[in-house]
Amino acid sequence: MNEMLEAVWRYRHFIVSSIKNDLRSRFARSKLGALWMILQPLAQVAIYSLVLSRIMSAKLPGISNPYAYSIYLLAGMQGWSLFNEIVSRSLTVFVDNGRLLKKIVFPRVCLPLITVGSALVNNVMLFLVMIVVFAMLGHFPVIALLWMPVLMVITAAFSLGLGLLLGVLNVFVRDIAQFMMVVLQLWFWLTPVVYMASIVPPSLHSLMQLNPMYWIIDGYQQTLVYGHGLDAMNFVPVVIASLVLLVISLFLFRKAAPDMVDVL
Template sequence: MITPPRRFALPRWSELWEAREVAYRFAQRDILLRYRQTAIGIAWVILQPLASAGIFSIVFGQVANLGSDGIPYFVFSYMGMLAWNLFNNVLGRAAPSLVSNQTLVSKVFFPRMLVPLSSAASVLLDFFVGLVLGVILLVLYGINPGWAVVLLPIWIVLTLLLASGLGLVASALQVKYRDIGYMLPWITQILLYASPVAYAVSEVPAKLRPLFDANPLTWMLGLFRWSLLGAAAPPGWQVAGFAAVAVGLFYVGAIFFQSWERTFADVI
């Protein structure tokens, strides 16, 4: 039995698990709708990071002549975009999910948290499609990522937690404040260039390094490049910090969402 949510309390995980079929249906519909009536279908998942990596290679690698820690610039920026898109797309698709499903949210009672959480499924599919191409690039460039590749699933899960936690907050806020839908793309665009997605953090001027080192997205990108490209391992404090921030923000997001959930049907 589903009971009304309490304010400032963690969700009842058992209720979410019992209603997992709802999340599955949302995810299935999202995946089918995204690629229906498209000329090249899921190939768009590959073209976007490929195009971005190509542009970044020209702008940062050739024009600005920035280094990439000894890794070919194209594959360096491609793997950065792969990790970035996982974070950015989970957040970007979770934020408008409640408003996009306002009829169900206002008329049918179920754990609403499943709506933004289920949006991660299609993003994860996109990520793994892009990862297959990434593996092909590693083979073509002769890059051996080393043993750290076995840690990649951990970084994927932590990135999903981080983005989903922020997505829960954004989706709850967007029910009442539709401005979030305009602000979020602008904020993430700033974060894209303020994080070492297309350039190595070693290229950042020394006076700005403390700001970059305090950015959890810098930690995330370093972990992905360690596992996928065999780059230098990030400091231990960044590994622990990323895990703590990801788990902590997910719980904060869940509590925030829970505290706002009872008002959704009235304002959506």
């Protein structure tokens, strides 16, 4: 583990430059460029707001803003977009960079870190735009500015642990990426992003709370929508799950790394 951390530190400039290149290459020939990173989730929020706002606004207690449901949606999408991007890109990060792994000698663990760094930059940009939108809607949660870095780190840690584990397995069994894309869509609807947990039958609440993303998204909603601080006790299981996933994924990565290049 220490060797891996030392390798990451030695290649820190490579990681930072790769993140910059990744962001540039994704929108190299696009006239709107990086704006697409922001416009896509905002468009999704706008669609859900138009379709569901009248149904859901009556079920959102504790906030009197007429745009309450749109604010709720933006808060949930802020957390989900970070999770979804890291996991979905980590699934194929080694497969997509197979030629690079064969031609250049560098710590392979740099690749998922570049993915996480790029996703975090996207998410910070979305957050800044979201704060502007909130201010335009008459809603400015000051406390969110304090808790957002904590939430982003927890979300990124959980996403990286899961994404790296599945990314390594996907090198050897390519069906995993296809299967997980379906799972992510189902996972989205099993997490209260576009609906409130209060509308779910009470008998299912305990089952819903087994979903780590339930607590992560709830954290975003509590801070961004209601202006509350995070309840540390709610996040203890999520942090433990994130650490366990990271340890397992790094262990599997170390064991599988020598064979990955041959398979690719």
